[in-house]
Amino acid sequence: MDRDRRRDRRSWDWDSPQCRAQLDEVFFRRHDYIQAGSQEHRDFWSFFDRFQRFKTKREMAGGRQEDGGGQGKTVKVDLGLPKEYDARYRINVSVCTRDVEERLGKSEHRSRQSSSGPGEQEISDLRLALLHFLDFTQRQSFGKLAKLRREQKNLPIYQYRDRIVELVRSHPVVVVAGDTGCGKSTQVPQYLLSAGFTHIACTQPRRIACISLAKRVSFESLNQYGSKVGYQIRFEGTRTPATKLLFLTEGLLLRQIQQDLTLSQHQVLIVDEVHERHLHCDFLLGVLRTLVAERPDLRLILMSATINIKLFSDYFSSAPVLQVPGRLFPIQVIYQPIPSEEQPTRTEKLDPRPFLRILQGIDQRYPPEERGDLLLFLSGVAEISTIQEACQVYATHTSRWIVLPLHSTLSLAQQDKVFDISPPGVRKCIISTNIAETSVTIDGVRFVADSGKVKEMSFDPKAKMQRLQEFWISRASSEQRKGRAGRTGPGVCYRLYAESDYDAFAPYPVPEIHRVALDSLILQMKSMSLGDPLSFVFIDPPPAASIQTAVTYLKEQGALDGTGELTSIGKLLAQLPVDVVIGKMLVLGSLFNLVEPVLTVAAALSVQSPFLRSSQHNPDCATARQPLHSNQGDPFTLLSTFNAWVEVKKERGGGSRKWCRRRGLEEQRLYEMVNLRRQFKELLRSHGLLESENRDASAGDRGQRRERLTERRKLHQMKRDHEKQENSKRKVLRLEEGQDGEMSSGSDTEERGRGKKDKEGPGQNVDIQEVKFKLRHNITELQDAVTVSADMSSRQQALLKLLLCRGLYPQLALPDEHNSTRKDSEQVFHTKNKQGVVIHPTSVFAIDPEVLHVPEDDSREGPDRGDSSRHQLLAFVTLLETNRPYLSNCVRVPALQALLLVANSVDSNADCTRLVVDGWLEVELRDAEEALKVLSTVLTHRAEWERLLRVKLEQNTVEGALGQGVSRRVLEKLSEGLVRFLLYTEVTYSLRRLAAFQIQNLYVGPQPESELSRDLKPLFPGAEAKPHPIKGGLRVSSFFTYNCLADSRDLYSECLRTFWTCPNCDLYMPLTPLERMQHEASCRPAGEQQQQQEEEPEDKKPGPSSMSSLNRVYHCDVCDEDLTLTSTEILKHKRQHMYSTK
Amino acid sequence: MEHSSSETSEKTFTCQLCGLSSSYSYYGQKPPNTRAIVLLEECFVTKDPFNPDREKFLVLGSTCSLCSLCVCAGSDCSLFYTKRFCMQCVNKHLDQFPHQIQSELAKKKQSSKAAVS
Known part of the structure; x- marks a missing residue:
């Protein structure tokens, strides 16, 4: 062909990058529809190659239609169609390149001569290819749109579309009830959106659902790349002012209501999955019930499965109900009750035989080519590993199964495996807790085996203990489990119980x-x-x-x-979106200079433990974890783990993943901690409990700032790229996947998976968590914060323990007195309400219980008396009963000091040698003198602590008013005092629980008024010593009642008067304990008694910290300020005022 | 739409054959930001929702050059061959289309029949 000749002559080479670049200059310039360098541009050239190959093949095959072009004689018929067929005629686009043609026209001759540059033919070839490419992309996108619309139309809910909109328009509350697969969660919000409603909020019980629904709905509403549809969960969100539909968690919506009772930011509220009856959801409904009455413009839609619908409708004064059929394939139910000889007994492990029979049955009945996985529901983690073990043996033997566990304490990577695909001829056997009932949906499940059991948390208000117990499931749960087999095709459900059992089940689960x-x-x-x-x-x-x-x-x-x-x-x-105890820690931490470690501990205690259970028995992990352990308690272990992780992140960035893996840590939890920590910090700041940091945006010079900005931009790009790639294909499981067992969990298996992913393409190996982390946190700042808590002195540590203890109070446990003679695994503890609890095996105290024992050499007066100055208590975060009552997240504290500083009730006898704390712990001190000293110190410190806390809290409510707040010096003095008390109180005492009969006759009871002193002055300003109406004795402060214990001697009996020298003034006289405390309280070396100061200018308390003991707090009325000065300085200060006033 | 007042001229295109509907932002032959590209018919055009680039367009459909029925670009509803024809008109005047198209349609008809039965 002459075209070819011409091409030869001019040595035009389509494959040459130079030649292509020349055409880019013509068609893909900067302002063109497709620009050189863009994704479309790359797509075009690969399309071009295909197109050329296709054309050549056609030509070779003898087809010559392409040549038809303009030359062919067209025969006009009444439609006006060209007779000669040309594929070009089927494209409704044209590329208008007049400018290009003009340029070519001018350079026609030139280009003929020069051997380079595209000629007319090349231009037209390319144009044709471009037209086909445009047509191709149009078809592609239109195909997606059409498919999407088709799928939407096929959903059962589609035909109710107009009805739903109409109901919502005409009723304030509408209930939409539909079963799995009807499409309510994705479609109802869209129907409302396209009907013109805006400011729609849709709540979900789970965070993950918010994200996936927002993604799906934005895709379906053709707003994938816009922000019309967004989500908002605890730490992240995609909400912008343009967002019209927002998916959020129930908890978050409640927080919004807390801030604005009218919830004016939303006009339509959709509460999804109301039938799940979560605590937040039930409460939310209660709040909305009132709100709907107050805001007639508000629309509320409740979405539920088709169970118990009437309950919801009735609750909202007979709101209209729209019931939509679900879309499930038929499921065959087979009852296979477990024969009595295989029934699990209380002590034995679960018998795997009934479960193995199901696997065998499937193998016998269904050919391996017929795909379909098995989902097996068990009650708990222990049960799962028992059955997993047995199934794995069978799987290895038959090579037809891959056994995968699924529960929430697995690493996320392991959880993710259940979504991977099994190789042909092999089925997945997923052994799961009820997490797969609603939270996790796995496609491709054809068989369900339901044990009928569930472990549910319940709360025992009497023992103040959570309890995880096994129950029969409800009929609703049973149906839900069954339904998991019919999502993608017809399925089979094996029930390991009798039909009569099923009939006896409760209709619904017990609401949370x-x-x-x-x-x-x-x-x-x-x-x-x-x-x-x-x-x-x-x-x-x-x-x-x-x-x-x-x-x-x-x-x-x-x-x-x-x-x-x-x-x-x-x-x-x-x-604060945390447990009350954690919240208390935060507030207390903000008072003292311990915010950074407290923030970390509070965050750590609010998320699942990063320590993977499965790695605990792995010796390598255990060794690697060793340096992170702190025998002060689990919160300290978490603190040092977090700190070490931040250091690693600072040094190695994404390398932290490997670091975590080696230690059997779930890094995701650490990311959650760092996010939560930041949220806490912001909350404290917004409540004025933390000075706002001068976050120096101008820190560093301009160059550095620019660098940071570029870095951030890069990170954002990485995040976007990652999001685009997210729906990359699932990987195929290896047959030996399950055999790795739990031992190596999260270590090398993940490495391998990772390696595979890396090969899939550039950008895949980006650790998205690391990217998000960098975007959200300033690592240098974080490291600074962490350094503060990493270099804690033993004094700061003692204070931190006290704060944790006060936060956790009354969650305290006493070691049993015989623990030192027991095996490590049999250490027993007692709480006020529950005796005989044990430490959870994950706690450091389970590994190292000796640190809790009273040192033997310390019990001077014989071990039977149990006297020591080193008794300890455990403060704990949770008490949870599974097979035994377990304490977890414990911290050890010095018993006497901690009790006296945090307890709500301390009662004493007359000489204060016998104390009863909170009506269950008895402390007997050997030395009355010491006992008084201790109590006196406690009274002083607690009063001061309360006062400062009050000032701090009021300071944030009355903003700016008297904005003095708490002066640093006063605080330092208090913390110094507390630390000294905690560390250097060397009094000998015994500590035991009161027996029941002792509790009955504990108090003397109310006494006749006359017997009590009339001339007792209040010990502390504001707190009057009054007779206690129930206990008897004198109520000295909010927590301390003096002389109310039944063995007490008379208040004024002379024998109690002992000679005593006041360390502050030179008072020396016989005093009763009460008189002495009274004196000590009023003779506090504060500035109130100025004469006293002048009388004893050289007063020095001999002691190790003589420097600081010289300083005392002086309140100057003129300055209205607390000053920490020595006595001489106080005099000088006063004199200075005298002169200035003159 | 009564409620969509705030929206910048959000109009809805609906195919009169298959019922597919979607909002469109432009009607005509020269969608915005298309530079050298011209459409050979008056089309209902929207921003391509599947392309992250905001400037890419997507033709939803147009009107049949014979009967003026509003039809989508899907191959079940319409065909473009120098002009847009709705499937009804194509079938009416099938003999006037080149044999390539005729055999293509016949093939499609068969396969869709097979799929149904």
Whole structure:
């Protein structure tokens, strides 16, 4: 062909990059529709290659249609179509390149001569290819759109589309009930969106659902790359001002209501999955019920499975219900009750035979070519590993199964494996807890085996203990489990119980509000001013006792006052999205200079433990973890782990992943911790509990700033790229996948998986968590914060322990007195409400229980007396009963000091040698003199601590007013005092629980008025010593009642008067204990008694810290300031005022 | 749409054959930001929702050059051959289309029949 000749002559080479570049200059310039260098541009050239190959093949085959072009004679018919077929005619696009042609026209001759540069033919070849490419991309995108619309139309809910919109328009509350697969979660929000509703919020019980729904719905509503549809969860979100539809968690919506009771930012609220009856959801419904009445413009849509619909409708004054059929394939139900000889007994492990029979049955009945996986529901982790072991043996033998466990304590990478695909001829056998019932949806499941059991958390208000117990599931759960077999095709459900069992099941699961502690709920209700929690109209009210327990607990914690109103600390705690105890720690930490470590500990205690259970028995992990362990307690181990991780991140960035793997740590938890930590910090700051950091944006010179900016931009790009790639294909599992067992979990198996992914393409090896981490946190800043807590002195450590203890109070446990004679694994502890609890095997104290024993050489007066100055207590975060009651997250504290500093009730006898704390612990001190000294110190320190805390809390409420706040010096003095008390109190005492009969006759009871002293002056300003109305004795402070114990001697008996020298003034006289405490309290070396100061200018307390003991706090009335000065300095200071006033 | 007042001229295109509907942002032959590209018919055009580039367009459909039915670009509803024809008109005047198209349609008809049965 002459075209070819011409091409030869001019040596035009389509494959040459130079030649292509020349055409780029013509067609893909900077302002063109497709620009050189863009993705489309790359796509075009690869399309071009294919297109050319296709054309050549055609020509070779003898087809000559392409040549038809303009030359062919066209025969006009009445449609006006060209007779000669040309594929070009099927394209409705044209590329108008007049400018190009003009340029060519001019250079026609030139280009003929020069051997380079595209000629007319090349231009037209390329144009044709470009047209086909454009047509191809149009078809591709249109195909996606059409498919999408088709799928939407095929959903069962589609035909109710107009009805739903109509109902929402005409009713304030609508209930949409539909079963799995009807499409309600994705479609209803879209229907409303396209009907013109805006400011739509849709709640989900799970964070992960918020993200995936937002993604799906934005894709379906053709807004994949916009922000019309967004999500918002605890730490992240994609919400912008343009967002019209927002997916968020139930908890987050509640927080929004807490801030704005009218919830004016939303106009339509969709509450999804209401049938799951989560605590937050039940509460949310209660709040919305009121809100709907107050805001007639608000639209509320409840979405539920088709169970118990009437309950919801009735709760909202007979709201209309729209019921939509689900879309499930038929499922065959086979009842295979476990024969009695294989029934599990209480002590034995689960018998795997019934489960193995199901695997065998499937192998016999269904040919391996017929795909379909098995999902097996068991109650708990222990059960899963028992059955997994047995199934694995069978799997190895038959080579037809890959056995995978699924529960929430697995590493995320392991959890993720259940979504991978098995090789042909092999089925997955996923052994799961009820997590796969609703939270995790796995496609491709054809068989379900249901044990009918579930482990559920319940709360025992009497023992103040959570309990994880096994129950039969409800019929609703049973159906839900069955449904998992029919999502993608017809399925089979094996029930390991009889049909009669099924009929006896409860219809629905017990709602969460009936099972859990209601502390946080009640606190939140109080802060939303919802009145008496007992009279709040819940959809299904919790037991009154449960509410009462929570109220009492909150009172004990100081969050509610005696009348049940929020205290200032309670108001603050209600704002913090954490447990009350953790919130208390944060507030206490912000008072002292221990914010950084407290932030870390609070964050660590609020997320799942980063230490993977499965790695605990791996000797390599155990060795690598060793340096992270702290025998002070688990919070300290978490603290040092976090600190070490931050250091590693600073040094090695993404290398932290490997570091974590080696130690059997789930890095995701550490990322959660760092995010939570930051959120806590911001919360404290916004409540004025933390000075706002002068975050120096101008830190560093301009160059550095620019560098940071470029870095950030790069990170954002990486994040976007990652998001685009996210739906990359699932990998195929190896047959030996399950055999790795749990031992090596998360170590080399992940490495291998990783390696595979790396090969898939550039950008895949980006650690997205690392990218997000870098975007969210300033590592240098974080490291600074961490260094503060890493270099803690033993004094700071002691203080931190006290803060944790006060936060956790009353969650204290006493080691059993015989522990030192018991085996390590049989150490027993007692809490006030529950005896004989043990330490969870994951705790450092389970590994190293000796640190809790009273040192033998210390029990001077014989071991039977149990006297020591080193008794210790455990403060713990959770008490959870599974097969035994376990304490987890414990920290050890010096018993006497901690008790006296944090307890709500301390009662004494007349000489204060016998103390009873919180009505269950008895302390007997050997030395009355020392006992008095200790109590006196405690009274002083606690009063000061309370005062400072009050000032700190008020400071943030009355902003700016008297903005003095707490002076640093006063604080330092208090912490110094506390530390000294904690570390250097060397008094000998015994510590034991009171027996029941002792508790009965504990107090002397109310005494006739006359017997009590009339001339007793208040010991502390504001707190009057009054006779205690119930216990008897004298109530000296809010927590301390003097001389109320039944063995007490007469208050004024002479024998109690002993000679005593006041260390502050030179007073020397016989005094009763009370008189002495009274004197000590008023003779505090504070500035109130100025004469005294002048009388004893050279007064020095001999002691190790003589420097600081010389300084004392002096309140100058003129300056209205607390000053820490020596006595001489105080005089000088006063004189200075005298002169200035003159 | 009664509620979409704030929206910048959000209009809806609906195929009169298959019912596919989607909002469109432009009607005509020269969608914005298309530079050298011209459409050979008046089209309902929207931003391509599957392309991260905001400037890429997607033709949803146009009107049949014979009967003026509003049809989508899907091959079940319409065909472009120098002009847009809805499938109804194509079938009516099938003999006037080149044999390539005729055999293509016949093949499609068969396969879709097979899929149904």
